[in-house]
Amino acid sequence: MKLKIAVLSGDGIGPEVTQQAIKVLNAIADKYNHTFEYEKAVVGAIAIDETGNPLPDETLKICADSNAILFGAIGDPKYDNNPSAKVRPEQGLLKLRKSLGLFANIRPLNTYDSLIHKSNLKEEVIKGTDFVIYRELTSGIYFGEKKLSEDGTIASDLCTYTAEEIDRISHLAFKAAQVRRKKLTLVDKANVLESSRLWRKRVTEISKEYSDVKLEFLFVDNAAMQIILNPTQFDVILTENMFGDILSDEASVISGSIGLLASASIGKHAAMFEPIHGSYPQAKGKNIANPLAAVLSAAMLLDHFELYDEAENVRSAVEKSIELNISTPDLNSTNHFSTTNVGNFLRDFILDDE
Template sequence: MSNNYFKIAVLPGDGIGPEIISESIKILDVIAEAFQYKFQFDYGLIGAEAIFKTGEPLPEETLKICKESDAVLFGAIGDPVFDNNPEAKVRPEQGLLKLRKELGLFANIRPLQTYPSLIEKSPLKREIIEGADIQIFRELVSGIYFGEKFTDPEGAYAYDVCKYNREDIIPIAHMAFKEAQKRKKKLTLIDKANVLDTSRLWRKICQEIAPEYPDVQLDYMFVDNAAMQLILNPKQFDVILTENMFGDIISDEASVIGGSIGLLPSASIGDKNALFEPIHGSYPQAKGKGIANPVASILSVAMMLDHLNLKQAAEKLRQSVEHAIENKYVTIDLNTKQYYSTSEVGSFIADHIRYSEKSYYNFENVKIGKSTIV
């Protein structure tokens, strides 16, 4: 791999997945041009679309493309056909879970921030959310999602086992401590240690590791209280560390602070591979309507650029997203009176990158619509 050529596996998936991924590809095309990189896009089937076409939620070919990539760009999966049928044995979500496991993506990082012009869009009060800035570290390949499961054929009972090994916890705990060191030096482990053995193992291991990070304050919070504290006083959090299912739930909740789940990106990191996806799902009600917010996917691209060490491009992309948001160039989830389509928002961000990247286009002020690029 030369340092300006990258193989990107692209898995659009279901529902709004293809629409938001198109915008991310639009952005990557502009970044390639502006910064002189080359991205090779290898598309793969996953989720319901893959089941309909191949019978498998994660075809071998898709897994191969992902394993050979420098990064995976993932849209969303899930379809009401399966959501509404509890008897379905083959399900779209199995594709994503298998992919995470096969690629060893143990750490799912979900950053949350607020934007000044969107403060009023959150149902929470300004003084509560203004300045909130949280990084959630969610363990992604163990716990109840991956434990033994069983459904009695008669339908009398079913179970899902939640199991954690030390080795599942140690690497992500170190990552979270290191991230806290770079930030406000506060790490909150969210668990249910008053009830669950697995949670007590998480606490024990975090206590063992903590002395290696003497500058980081390690706090604990039970998940039920955390669900309340997140919307009562989100600014008390800096870095959050938690297990798989708690992380899934509290990150959707945390998205309310930012104004829309359509803004929240994520990075799923393993030792060899990495995948970038919004935290939201396939939002099937919006499929094909051009109303989905593409920003979560576009910011996932920014996380991907960081991961590929293309820091300048990542920074430019984030600035361009902020520029769109500050200029109220947003989808309907963020402004029901004046809004733009999925592709208009993507194009606005792409144009801002294109025309403001002075190293490539040597001019200072270009007008796009009502906004001046500076």
């Protein structure tokens, strides 16, 4: 397969970790005879520094011309600590999502046996956790009409969903469930909200096209409990924007290794892959940042193009590195390895495994 990949490594540790993801992708390309071409573009603070714009047109063009986007991280203290700054690095990411119509945010959650002790939850509760959250990303209350009365005493936000917005992410989520454990849980608040009732109606309708997938419903307040009470019950969770924001952040604590979490944001004609973690500016250039979330995001890229064996190979390499404690200081307090060391190990593991 031939893929054009836009590389937006961004700020802070973004470039270092993204470089390891590319190293791993190149090893996969070698081993499985694919051609991955990369085109670099700036975004975030570095883009403001160079062009005054956190998402220059040139970057947007490169993304639009690519099959996929590898994204690093965004943010720099010099903008965070300046409340009067009109242009902020984060705007680059929001504008990118909007411009490319990335309507589905996908976050896998799973545990690693040798890291399970790091969780705040008990091992017997979380062992075997393996689910993925499909969060609608471009509609709902975050994007609805906002009003403030003239005297400033009444404020409102409108949460709107259309059937089309619900349908497109629902199909993605059902398809994901089909190649997983064939269970989909819609999280809503249909006992109270009209928009939730539309979600429930559409998803019930769409489920008829995926009769091999078992559909369940859960109210959002109960879901917030169940994620802690019994996380292994879930396979695919589908939900609207704000519920997904809250629940995916809550669920990120399960594994105890927030630094390892990957994500994808998918649109009709675009797909972006990025680690959950931030730009971690204190670690920039020190070769200590953990590249695994970036590498696991690259594995999601492979999954997206149905290169399932290749993605699995990357995940095996990551698991092996964790098992052997070939890890950066955040996971390994003694005799730790550098960002580059970990990337090299992953590359070698993939290539030697032939």
